[in-house]
Amino acid sequence: MSMQDLIAKIAKGPRAAKDLTWDEAKRAMKALIEGEATSAQVGAFLMAMRIKMESVTELASMTATARSYVAPVPIPRELGVVDLPSYAGKQDTFHALAAAAVVAASAGASVLMHGYDGIPGREGNAGVLKALGLPVEMGPKAAAEAVAQHGFAYLDIALYHPPVYRFLEMRQELGVRNIFHPIARLLNPARASSQIIGLSHPPHFEKTAEVLRMLGSHRALVVSGVEGDPELSLTTLTRVLELRDERITPFSFAPRDIGLPLGAPRDMAGFPSDQRDKEADLLRRILHNQLQGGACHWVLMNAALILYAAGKGATWPSCVPLARRALECGAAAKKLEELSQEPVGIGVTG
Known part of the structure; x- marks a missing residue:
């Protein structure tokens, strides 16, 4: 089936358009990644798919095909690494996920965060991690070594999967997101057995859990997160x-479930892009247990979520004491210092 035929199938309008089969979606992805499609066909396909909206089968097939082009990040499976994609960027709130991942790592979790920092006006986690002194330009091999040795690494999608990165960059040219944004979240570079995926696009909420099940994920938490991040x-x-053993179960998580009061928007307030150092200072104070109250609570509850995904507790509330202990005993501060001593830029091409 030619790219013209695939586009015609999905671009016939709301009544006549049809979903692609698994094999057709795979054929489309191969044409996109391998450069068989012309620039006009790429734009037409991406926009037609956005208007029609991706089916579960299309999204699963295209994700599986994208995965096949790049080797998994070689993290030992016995580490039980948690896959933590971050592709939304922030406008209004600070990057609690960055601090939460450090706390979780200090409490025994292994975490691979991967992301993209190119959405105009929306700052990704890479910027604040860099301001904290953590390396954000490691290649896959170096990232695997960092997770194995220190429990955390950040992997830039551009250094892991250049073709997917190239299509993410098209948002700036097209003006809207495309199917590669949910695909990036689903890539799971280390093929981790546990994933936490955040999103803010309502039509993708249940769909994402179904896609993960179709892809054979063992365990995943799909979070209707703050600004689209898994927070x-x-x-x-x-x-x-929650997807576990092919069963999808809905939950509602709230601060009161773990004995915390509801916070105010100011507790989560972010910083302008030119004040990244101020945000890094906030996260550093939280990790050194020098700040109490709402901002600290927000990091704490998300660190507990990562620990829950890592299997460190049977329930989300049972993981809160682990996260709190890591902050109070200085383990989180020590982990930050340890991670910031990683050689910046090691393994950029590895």
């Missing part, structure tokens, strides 16, 4: 779907 909210209920 629980401090100010309201957060919807979560």
Whole structure:
């Protein structure tokens, strides 16, 4: 089936358009990644798919095909690494996920965060991690070594999967997101047995859990997260779907479930892009247990979520004491210092 035929199938309008089969979606992805499609066909396909909306089968097939082009990040499976994608960027809130991942690592979790920092006006986690002194330009091999040795690494999608990165960059040219944004979240570079995926696009909530099940994921938490990142909210209920052993279960997580009061929006308030050092200072104070109250609570509850995904507790509330202990005993501060001593830029091409 030619690219013209594939485009015609999905671009016939709301009544006549049809979903692609698994094999057709795979054929489309190969044409996109391998450069068989012309520039006009690429734009037409991406926009037609956005208007039609991706089916579960299309998204699963295209993700599986994208995965096949790049070798997995070689992290030993016995580490039980948690896959933590971050592709939304922030406008209004600070990057609690960055601090939460450090706390979780200090409490025994292994975490691979991967992301993209190119959405105009939306700052990704890479910027604040870099301001904290953590390396953000490691290649896959170096990232695997960092996770094995220190429990955490950040992997830039551009250094792991250049073709997917190239299509993410097209958002700036097209003006809207495309199917590669959910695909990037689903890549799971280390083929981790546990994933936490955040999103804010309502049509993708249940769909993402179904895609993960189709892809054979053992365990995943799909979070209707703050600004699209995999973060629980401090100010309201957060919807979560848990996939475990092919069963999808809905939950609602709230601060009161773990004995914390609801916070105010100011507790999660972010910083302008030119004040990244101020945000890094906030996270550093939280990790050194020098700051109490809402901002600290927000990091704490999300660190507990990562620990829960890592299997460090049977429930989310049971992981809160682990995260709190890591902050109070200085383990989180020590982990930050340890991670910031990683050679910046090691293994950029590895």
